[in-house]
Structure formats: structure tokens, C-alpha cells
Amino acid sequence: MVCSVRLNSENISTQYSFFFLVGSNEIKWKPETICTDLFSEYPGLEDLMKKQLRGVTQGVLIFSRSWAVDIGLQKNQDVVCDALLVADSECPVLFTVVRGTSCVTSGTWRETARALKQKLVNDGGCTSRVCVIPQILQLNGTEDQTAVEENEVPWQETLHDSTSLYPKSYILTSRDIPAFLRALVIVVLGFKSYLSDHLGCEIFNLLTLKQYELLSKNLHKVRKLFVLGLPGTGKTIVALKIIEKIKNTFHSSADEILYICENQPLKDFVPSKNCQAVTRAAFLEKDFPHVKHIVVDGAQNFRCDEGDWYQRARSIVKRSGGIFWVFVDFFQTTYPYDCGLDFSKMVPQEWLTKMVRNAKEICHVMLNLMWKIHQTRNIGMPYEVLEELLKQAECAHSLPGSFRQHYVRPDELAKHVAELCKSYLDQGYPLRDIAILCSTQPDAEQFRRELQPELERQLSKCRVRGALGLAEDVSKDVIVIDSIRRFSGLERTIVFIINAYTPLDHIFDNLVLCAVSRANINIHLFNCKKRYF
Secondary structure: OOOHHHHHHHHHHHHHOOOOOOOOEEEEEEHHHHHHHHHHHHOOHHHHHHOOOOOOEEEEEEEEEOOOHOOOOOOOOOOEEEEEEEEOOOOEEEEEEOOOHHHHHOHHHHHHHHHHHHHHHHHOOOOOOOOOEEEEEEOOOOOEEEEEEEOOOOOOHEEEEEEEOOOOOHOOOOHHHHHHHHHHHHHHEEEEHHHHHHHOOEEEEOOOHHHHHHHHOOOOOOOOOEEEOOOOOOHHHHHHHHHHHHHHHHOOOOOHHEEEEEHHHHHHHOOOOEEEEHHHHHHHHOOOOOOOOEEOOOHHHOOOOOOOHHHHHHHHHHHHHHOEEEOEEEEEOOOOOOOOOHHHHOOOOOEEEEEEOOHHHHHHHHHHHHHHHHHHOOOOOOOOOHHHHHHOEEEOOOOOOOEEEEEEOOOHHHHHHHHHHHHHHHOOOOOOHHHEOOHHHHHHHHHHHHHHHHHHOOOOOOHHHOOOHHHHHHHOOEEEEEOOOOOOOOOOOEEEEOOOOOHHHHHHHHHHHHHOOOOOEEEEEEEOOOOOO
């Protein structure tokens, strides 16, 4: 847990410098990519915002297409954008720019400011007095003309008038701003891992710059997207977060959003409050009359010999005019089948290359495996693309972790694994931190029978009773024993890989990579016949 805290501090400082670093004697407009897009879409918006900043000399103006969506609320369709001003000698101000007046009369813009203030304190850990003053601006007329209608829009005070509504203790100084912005980084970029939440861990995570850019895209324009990601870059996290954004942006019900993956355990893990979740096989068998938006995860291991899943999904989304995002990692291809994707038609594309889900030592092993996979040229996609992905790959942190290989006799394997499990439990790790992965389900069932009596010898029977589970039990306090493929998309702190093999030698490295990438901190790789590396 000490390592996790250090990692969080590094990430906050890095993301803070990327997003919200304040310059001296100037107002920074951030993030630049969102500003550029918004000013291109809405001529006159930039001038409108400049008028609000007269007299303000130092701070940062932080734009979002919807601060409401960013903090988990539903978007008002009249809102063009929001901009949060954090300035020296001012109270923080949230400008909400609208097209019509329904947002003005409904007062939802005030709710966004109130919710943001609460999150700065509760999630961001802001300890000083905090306020967020709501101000609403109206963007009127044609594309080349904007105006503020004073008779329709309240809160037309100057910033100094707004500041006067609060005691001086609420006014930010140059010393207060860094702490306020660090809290804001946690609110905007922070998430708790879906797995860590269910497993009871308190490890806090931050979105990378690229992940944030993906989630900040204008979904009204980027309706179709293919996201190519390396192992450990948080593809499933982004896939589930984009589902939340779809729900809040379009006011969609869970029945209108479909998440498709290949394996049942991952499907069972996806929160049902936000979407329907199905496997590819179930998607081909059932009808989904209410679905408008589809997110596909792990498409590299789909197969099209049982039906053209891609064309069916595409036709559903085209009919409804909805969102269709596909997440794929060709390095983790573990099925020797055509996945149903034509790379030449996978446009537009975005790449995720910053590895955030695994310790540094594990990332190093994963990169070596990926270069081996690239050199063998056994994946059906352009190898210049694989090479470019690898050239951009980097580990996003310095959390060390460990990767250990063990060569043991077959009759000592279960005993050795049981001893290591006991050692971790004695150090304070819970059962829910450990996964044991085998090549196939029958292999996993056999090893379960061998490990059970060894654990009973090492531990008291009361600790062993009910201690072993399947991939479906990933959210429970048990040691998971299952196949590598069934654990795809899931994760645990400590992973044991038992006698990895496949009759198809050309995807052996892919299978090992898939298993290694499931571990956050520690890997133990066992083989009774030979050393892997």
C-alpha cells in the first residue's frame, strides 16, 4: 500500500503539470485540445469568454464540454460547454455557456457547481474553505455572432461582485491555487478501479492524458471509433467509462447501451446499472430491439466463423444513429481465428500506449514479449502499425513490482504454490489479491484438486474452506483458479501462471503475455519442463 501512495503522488504531480499548471501574470486556457475544438465549433465563444476575464491577471480557465458529465451528472442538451475559472484573488467560478434558456430556468447549472464543490472536498480532499460560484452565459444567434442576453440570464455580476458574496477566507490566493488544482485533478481524472472497488482495495487511479482526451471527445461527432491499445493501458476502464459518458450525454437507459466481450466472467463483472453486457456468442443469438449504442471490448479474440458480429453490430448502430466504439489489442490475440475486423476499414483510430495497470518490472517483461510477437509476424495486421505502437509504449510510473520464474518438479508444484500463497497471506495480503492461471479449464480443475490438500496442510482448515473460486468470483474474497482466457480483461495484485502451453506454438507468446498482463504487482511463472525466458 505504501508503493500505491507513492505512485498516486507521482501521477497527480504529472497530470497537474499537463493540465492545470498556472503561469505567472497570465490566464492559461486548458486543456488545449478541447479549447481548439470548441472555438472551431462555436465562433465567438472565445471572445465571449475573454469578456468575462477583464481584470483577472493570473490563473487558469478549464474548459469541458460538460462539467456535469465529468462529475457523473446528466448533460443538459442546451449547454455548449462549461469553463471553470481558478484565479488569484478570486473565488472559483463555473461559467456555463448555453444556447437556449431552458437551462437558465431549470437551475441545473447551479446543481453542477454545487456537486463540483462537494466532490472537491469529499473526493479531492480539499481541506481549505471551498466555493464554486455558478455563472451562466448565453451564446446566441448565428455561427458568427454571439451575445449575452441580460434580460434572460441571471448572474451578470462581475467576478468581483460574485466574490463579494463570500467571506474573504473563500478567496483563492497564489498559495491556495496549487492545492485546489491538485484536488481538481483527482476529481476530473480520478477513478477507482472497477476491480479495486469490488475487491475492497483503496488503490486510487488517475486517467492518463490520452485516456482523458478519448473520454473528452464530442460523442455527437465521434460516433464510430476504433481504439488500439497495448496490454495494461486501461482499455476496459476506458470502455466502461465511455459507457457512463454515453448514458449521461444522451440520457440513455441501460437497455439502450450494449457492452460486448468474449468471455463470460468479464461480462458478469460489468455493472448492470449502466448497460446490458453480453458475450459475442450471446449477441449473435439474441435480439436487442432497444439498443442504440454499442461498445466492444477485446475484439481481437472474437471469431466470425459463428456469425458476422461486426456487421450485425454496425447495422444496429447505423439504424439508431448511435455510438459504436471498438477496443482491440492485437498483441493479446489468443485465438487462431479471423476476428471479423478488416484493418483497412478500422477508421477513425486512436491508440493507447501508456501502460498504467502493471508494475514497472512486469511492464518490462510485457514489452519483451510484444517485441517477440512482432518479430514472429503471426498476427493478421500490418506489422508497421505494431512497430509504431511498440515505439510509443511506455510505463507511466515507477512502482517496481516483481517477476519471478520457478522451475520445479511436477510432484512439488502444488506444494510450492501453497507455500507462496501462505507467505503472502502471512504478510497481510487477502485471498482476493491472488489469481492462479492455467492454460485451459481442465488444467485449472486438475490443479485445484492438487492445491486444495496442500493449502490445508499449510493453513488451518477454517482459512481454506471456500478459499478457492473461479474467474466469476473475482469480486469475492477467494483465490481465483481458472484458465488464462477466462480471466482475460480481469486483474489481481498477484498472479501465478502454471505450466503455460498451447498446441498452437505461434500464439504461445501471446498467451503468456495475456496472463502476465493480468497482474498488478507480482508475477510467479511456473514450468515443470523448461524455462520460458
